Amino acid sequence: MKNKSFRFLWLGQSIAGGGDVFYIIGLITLLYLYTGSAVLIAAVPFTVTIGHFISGFLAPILIDKYPLKTLLVISQSGKTGILFMLALFNEFTGQSGPVYLIFIFVFVISFLDGWAAPAVSAMLPRLVPSEELVKANSLVSVLDQSVQLGGWAIGGILAASIGGSNVIWVTFGLFVISSVLMMQIREQHSAANHSRAPKTKWYSLKEGWVFIWKNPTLKTLSIIAFIESIAFVVWIAAIIYIYVKEQLQMEEEWWGYINASFFLGLILGGFIGLKASAFIRGKLSSIIMAAGFGLSLCTILFGFTTIPMLALFLAFAFGVKEQLKSIAMQTLLQSNASADQLPKVYAAQGAMLSLTFGVASLLFGYLTEQTSVQIVFAVSALLLLGSAVFAFRRRLDLRLKTKVDNE
Incomplete structure (x- = not known):
């Protein structure tokens, strides 16, 4: 935890995360101003x-070619450059510019961001001792959720006071700082994966999936994550908004209150992980199971209550349980794959969960329209159960490996 590179990693990632939130807010503000189209x-x-x-699907090819630090620097620097182009495009064209170009910028920034997440998660075990993984994951989670809570x-x-265009310029400044911090990271295992015989692109693409399939722990964790990525769709803004209006019959500000409560729970869960890291490390499988049942109970009660408080x-409570479960699952995953395997595993999981969440969002949105918000939360609770x-x-697969084979 005292490793300077770890500090540069979490600080750079936190600043980049804040920039990501600002960028989306600024962009949505501008799109609404220019088009008024929902x-x-x-x-x-x-x-x-x-x-x-x-x-995420293509990331393994890059992971085989470049060290993780290089990928992080390329990702953040590339996002900075593209955002600068977006800011200039908005300054010189404004409302008269073609909207489709804005979405091209959004796609490219998201594409560059796609390999940063697996690189960051895979780099953590390389920068901190294994016995401090729970604490490191907790710290990163607390910072990430704090940025999300405060960033919005x-x-x-900022958007209301200085306008969407200036928010994007603020984001550009944050991205520049983040890029500089990422460049200061010193990765001890950076050459581990690049001294071997070259691999075909197809082999690189499927390698992470093969690791997951052959390792019982990774397979179990991935299946749990897959099911939960579908169930957690009920927490997207559109469904919570309908829940507030139809179920609680409250005004729009309660949408913000519920989101804030959820994020505060995530932050508290992260602090618990920091303070009780040794206990959590010895009870990872129990926490995953107990939190899973607790999440299901919270979801069904939340979906059917009409009492705002x-x-x-x-x-x-859902946020607290979800954070503790997430920390436990992250630590187990990082402890059950070698330094070479982790980036591929995270890339495969990231691609799977992104697609699953996107498709599930559309399906749950349709289900909410056709039935009721209570039915949607009941389905989510059953999935979590x-x-x-x-x-x-x-549960026997959810065991902690204290020593990973890095051959």
């Missing part, structure tokens, strides 16, 4: 998802 605004997260999926609030204030508490039961049945 469809175009909704197309922004969809474009981001597609960019992440394609990038601060970004909204109870909904806030349940959203908060199924995930918890699956974890219990495969």
Whole structure:
């Protein structure tokens, strides 16, 4: 945890995460100002998802060619350059510019961002001792969720006070700082994967999937993550907005209150991970199972309650349980794959979960329109219950490896 490179990693990633939030807020503000189209605004997260999926699918080819630090620097520097072009495009063309070019910029930024996530997650075990992985994952999670919680609030204030164009210029400044910090990282295992015989592109693409399929722990964790990526769709903004209006029958500000409660729960869960890292490390499988059942219970109660304050508490409790479970799953995954395997595993998982979440968002949105928000939360609760039961049945696979074979 005292490693300077780890500090540069989490600080650079936190600044980049804040920039990502500001950039989306600024972009949505401009699109609404220029077009007034809800469809175009909704197309922004969809474009981001597609960019992440394609990038995650192709990431293993790049991982075999370049060290993780190089990928991080290329990713963040590339995003900075493209954002600068987007800012200039907006300054010189404004409302008269073709909207489709904005979405091309969005896609390219998302594509560049797609291989950063697996690189960051895979780099953590290389920068901190194995016994401090729980603490490192907790710290990164707390920072990420704090940035998300504060970023949307601060970004909204900035957009209202200085305008969407200037928010994008602020994001450019944050991206520049993040790129500089990423360049300071010193990766000890950077050459481990580049001294071997060259691999075909097809072999590189399928390698992460093969690792997952052959390793019982990785397979179990990936199945759990797959089921939960579908179930967690109920927490997207569109469904929570409908829930607030139809189920709680409250005004729009309660949409913000629920989101804030959820993120505060995530942050508290991260702090618990920091303070009780040794205990959590010895109870990883139990935490995954217990949190899974707790998430299912919170979801069904949240979906059917009509009491606003109870909904806030349940959203908060859901966040705490989800964060603890996420930390446990991250630590298990990082401890059950070698330094060479981890980037491929994260890339494969990232591609799978991006596509799954995108498709599930459309399906759950349609289901909400055709039935009711209560039915959607009931389906989510059943999926989470199924995930918890699956974890219990495969509990012997959810074991911590204290020593990883790095051959």
